[in-house]
Amino acid sequence: MQITLTLNDKKLTADVAPDTLLIDFVRSHGCLSVKRGCETSNCGLCTVFLDDKPVLSCSVLAARADGHKVTTLEGxxxxxxxxxxxxxxxxxxxxxxxxxxxxxxxxxxxxxxxxxxxxxxxxxxxxxxxxxxxxxxxxxxxxxxxxxxxxxxxxxx
Incomplete structure (x- = not known):
């Protein structure tokens, strides 16, 4: 599936598998500050801003970010x-x-x-x-x- 989002103020369109997590998507686009720690949504290491609100990217599908703004520490x-x-x-x-x-x-x-x-x-x-x-x-x-x-x-x- 194709998604379009704004990652750290840059518009981006990419093909993703339906089960791709947002953490994997942002890391694949060079945002290595977003880290995998617990994989249970308990440690906060994968925090990103989705439309300026903190979310745990290990618990959000990349497809959910379609049409939205994602900000990592790099941004x-x-x-x-x-x-x-x-x-x-x-x-x-x-x-x-x-x-x-x-x-x-x-x-x-x-x-x-x-x-x-x-x-x-x-x-x-x-x-x-x-x-x-x-x-x-x-x-x-x-x-x-x-x-x-x-x-x-x-x-x-």
């Missing part, structure tokens, strides 16, 4: 680099395997809530599996990022 480099530096500063990217999914979900959170409370952060990111860090570094990185963002906004006003 959010500037935004991701700015936030990712705060995570790295806290040593929260030990092996780095979970970082792309974690960053995608954090960016989705920031779009939904400009300055979320700690409990909201923990709840929103609870679907991300990290076997290295215990999540405290990520939480500190998010808190530092939000503090920096708020100070930057106040200075501009």
């Amino acid at each position: 959010l480099q500037d935004e991701a680099a700015e936030f990712g530096a705060f995570i790295a500063d806290q040593g929260a990217e030990q092996c780095g395997f979970c970082n792309p999914g974690f960053i995608m979900n954090a960016l989705a959170l920031f779009r939904e809530k400009e300055y979320p409370a700690d409990e909201e952060i923990k709840e929103y990111l609870s679907g991300n599996l990290c076997r290295c860090s215990g999540y405290e570094g990520q939480l500190r990185g998010i808190q530092n990022f939000l503090g920096w963002k708020k100070a930057k906004k106040e200075a501009a006003e």
Whole structure:
């Protein structure tokens, strides 16, 4: 079957098998930040934005993305680099395997809530599996990022 979608702001038409998962489709088009972790929709490593909403691409057929916009971390480099530096500063990217999914979900959170409370952060990111860090570094990185963002906004006003 043929599908047409926008992948990281580039219109793309491709033939896919009806059972092709979105994770396999985006990876076959060079989006290697999208990773396969659990294959049970529990780890968050395969998170992409489908029409600007986070979805687990291991649980979405590529055909469902026909006519839609798909964004991976490759399509959010500037935004991701700015936030990712705060995570790295806290040593929260030990092996780095979970970082792309974690960053995608954090960016989705920031779009939904400009300055979320700690409990909201923990709840929103609870679907991300990290076997290295215990999540405290990520939480500190998010808190530092939000503090920096708020100070930057106040200075501009």
